[in-house]
Amino acid sequence: MVFGIAVDRAVPFGRQCWWLAVTSPDAATAADVLGLIRRKRVTWGHGVELAYGGAVFVTPPIGPWVLVPGRGLPDAASPGFLEWVVGLSARLGHVQFFETHRFTGTSAWVLAVGGRLRRAYHFDGAGVPLFEGEVTVDEVALGVGTRPESDDDETWWDTVPGEGDVLALARRWSVDPTTIEGVATDGDGITGRLRR
Template identity: 30%
Template sequence: MKRPPRNPPAPPVEAPPPQFDATPDLPEPFGYKVCWFAVRASDPAQVLDALGWESEGPANWHTGIAAAYRRTSGGQAPWVFASPPVDGWVLLVGDGLPYPAVYPEDRLEGIGQAFDVIFTRLKDHFGEAQFFGSHRVADFVTWARARRGEPGRQFCYAGSSGEVYANVGAQSAEEAALGFAVLSGLSPVDARDRLSELLEEEMARKDALVASGMSRRDASRQVRPSGRSVMPGEEDVTALAGAWSVDPTQFDEPDRGYVPGVGLMARVPTDLGQEPVSPPPLR
């Protein structure tokens, strides 16, 4: 007896589009579990024009940031929010933005090449471009800065896989001031190994202090006087953002003098987007 033919799977249904409010509002804090570019510009339209991306319409901070965090599926293009200027910086925020990757050879199936396209367009048009991102579940952190005519800096690490995907250029003065591990000149593989060595050394010093009678809490404070581990984390990303441009986690602090504004929504072109940075570990 022949089996009846199976119905073909239904095509993916696009989720209802987010609702955007064009009522000006104050900057909305963000900075964790998301990626963003920062460029010196006075208008979000300038940023989208430099990228050749079409605006999908205005949105204020509250609805724009919510859409930037929104997950997409079924091949939908990720949303990005081009913010109103804050202290002279326009921030391009999106969960689906590509990130730096020079390792492995395929550059994470093209994510690294897609990042280079966006980063270069912004740097060439505005003279400087910055990038930041993190996701605590995957222990993912990344940052980058490029200035016209100067060597660039890129770093990308995922603790869930134990890999450094990018370590380009010398450590910046701001990274050094924040106490980040010195990895200048190392390949991604060597940078990964150096971070592992530093962590082992840190743990060994802590264990020795505990063995001498010190409490583990006091030992941790002595080994990490800055409170930071040698392994970079999400707080390092936002601290560096504040040193290089603006820290978006601080947008709700009082007396910052911010004024209400409206940004623009856009979609990341499908050939430049990526799967959201979230577990399971990065590719």
């Protein structure tokens, strides 16, 4: 522990949520790139609670990853969503987005690196309105998100992900946020709102 920096313990999230995993040296840098307003420093517990209530929470780093949960983030159906994620990756390097909601059946993920979209998938509970980039080896290994919607081929339903699949893909790409309980991190996170 560095003098003056408190240690906090991670609180899990990820179910019925959307979040980013970004490469950033610290929460403040990620919050700056996101353009968060009305910022305040908070503990993990308070930050996750606020994230589920409509705010955005920028966590302290877990390894190379800063996680950003929040119902205040745009979801995969939002106008300009892909451009927003790609723009973040131009400034942060590596950006992943995940979304899951078991009741609506919504599942989504995006991978952007260095200002370029690598992969985007969104199942909205009825169809696949977003299917861009090359299917990744991790999607193939999990058997999810590998086929676009097809009117004449019902086998694509076999590749439709559920909440557990989104979390499994997050684990393969970066961090499954449902498994981080108790991980020690330095300092508080930052909560705020995106400028609209």
